[in-house]
């Protein structure tokens with residue numbers, strides 16, 4: 646997906662031009678992947694643009710940074726205000742907002758402490774992640790030969806750049822073999838997650854997802870789906886998922902900020918159910934998009950209005 650530039654990027658408290666948001670090649674982050682980040686969606690609602698679960702995403706950013714002993718020199722309130730201002734300044738309606746905290750240019754060597762912490766935040770327009778038809782028709786995926794990080798190697802609960810080297814291996818293998826995405830197993834051979842998505846399956850009317858002990862990112866969409874199931878009185882639980890449960894599930898879907906709720910059509914060329922989007926997946930999608938689109942009241946306070954008139958869209 647090619648990048649559609651926006652005008653301004655937030656850097657350490659100031660707005661700079663998109664093209665000026667550059668880091669030196671000898672910055673710590675380039676050699677050692679010392680960055681944590683977030684991916685947040687701003688939805689176009691009938692009441693104007695609104696950011697989905699902004700504070701929850703920013704809290705995860707602070708958690709990711711804390712795990713890596715990175716001190717963010719801003720408060721959550723300051724980053725929250727900056728995110729909203731960023732969307733306004735770029736006159737966006739729907740977009741993807743990406744805050745990045747990185748170790749910049751300072752000293753060479755693995756020790757990150759002497760390198761300054763830099764905070765950037767960019768936004769741009771982003772459509773569906775796994776293809777235009779994915780939300781309706783579903784995607785064909787494989788189980789990856791790459792395992793997700795084992796516990797006590799790289800922390801899965803931190804959304805760190807380093808974890809995405811593992812994600813890249815999973816995604817590339819899937820692509821070269823003709824699949825849209827790969828599902829990684831954890832170090833014990835149980836289902837973990839996609840390269841950029843959490844995974845859910847539906848079995849006998851119950852919605853099941855993997856526990857955090859299976860090396861998964863604590864997804865904000867994952868948490869939202871659990872809440873929606875509770876709202877809709879759909880039984881939902883976390884459990885360790887053996888690989889073969891994927892092949893006999895009635896429905897399987899990915900969740901993520903980018904992927905939203907994407908049904909899986911087949912796994913390792915075995916059809917999921919009948920190969921069409923299942924009824925519970927559709928029900929959860931409908932509820933999710935009604936809330937994010939503002940056509941249903943925001944009963945969980947998940948949306949933070951940005952405050953730009955719809956007519957001000959730059960698109």
Ligand SMILES: Cc1ncc(COP(=O)(O)O)c(C=O)c1O
Nearest residue numbers: 841842843862864865866901902
């Ligand atoms: C590896 C991984 N798992 C899960 C997710 C889903 O998380 P969220 O719903 O917070 O976007 C993402 C996306 O951020 C991800 O990259």
